Amino acid sequence: MVVVSEPARPGEPPEDGWVMLRSPEGGTGLSFQYDPGYTSPVWPAGAGQQQMMVHLDIAVENLDKGVAFAKGLGAELSVHQPQDDVRVMLDPAGHPFCLFVGPV
Numbered sequence: 001m002v003v004v005s006e007p008a009r010p011g012e013p014p015e016d017g018w019v020m021l022r023s024p025e026g027g028t029g030l031s032f033q034y035d036p037g038y039t040s041p042v043w044p045a046g047a048g049q050q051q052m053m054v055h056l057d058i059a060v061e062n063l064d065k066g067v068a069f070a071k072g073l074g075a076e077l078s079v080h081q082p083q084d085d086v087r088v089m090l091d092p093a094g095h096p097f098c099l100f101v102g103p104v
Contacts, residue, residue, distance in 0.1 A: 001021065001022060001023070001024050002019055002020070002021060003020050003021070003022045003029060004018075004019065004020040004031075005017070005018075005019045005020075006018050006019070008034075013034075013036075015034045016034045016036075017033075017034055018031060018032060018033035018034065019031070019032050020032075038093075040093060040094030040095075041053065041094055041095060041096065042094075043078055043080060043088065043090065043094075043096040044080050044082075052095060052096050053095070054095070055096060055097065055098070056097040056098070057097070057098045057100060058097060058098065058099050058100075059099075059101070059102035059103060059104050060099050060100070060101060060102075060104065061101070061104055062101070063085075063087060063099060063100070063101055066087070066099040067087050067089070067099060070089050070099065074091070074092040075089040075090060075091050075092070075097075076090050077089060077090075078090050078096060085100060085101065086098050086099065086100045087099045087100075
C-alpha cells in the first residue's frame with residue numbers, strides 16, 4: 001500500500017518525486033525516488049557496466065506461477081540463470097530480482 005507519495009518538485013519533470021510502500025500490516029517499507037542520472041543495470045554486470053543498485057529476493061509458493069505473475073506485471077526472465085531453484089527476473093527498468101520457493 002502507498003503510505004507516502006510526493007509529486008514532482010516545481011520545475012522538475014513529471015517523473016520526479018518519490019513514493020513509500022508498506023504492507024497494510026505495518027513493518028518495513030520500501031521507498032522509490034526519481035533519479036535524473038539513472039542508468040539501467042546490466043545483469044550480470046561486466047567491467048565498466050552499471051551494477052545493480054539493490055536486490056530483492058522474493059519468496060513464492062510456486063516458482064512457475066511466481067514467474068508468470070511477475071511477467072504479467074511487466075517483468076521479464078533474465079537470460080542468465082545461475083541457480084536451478086531460483087529465477088532471476090528483470091523489472092521494466094532493468095533491476096534484477098530473484099524468486100524462490102519459500103515461506104510467504
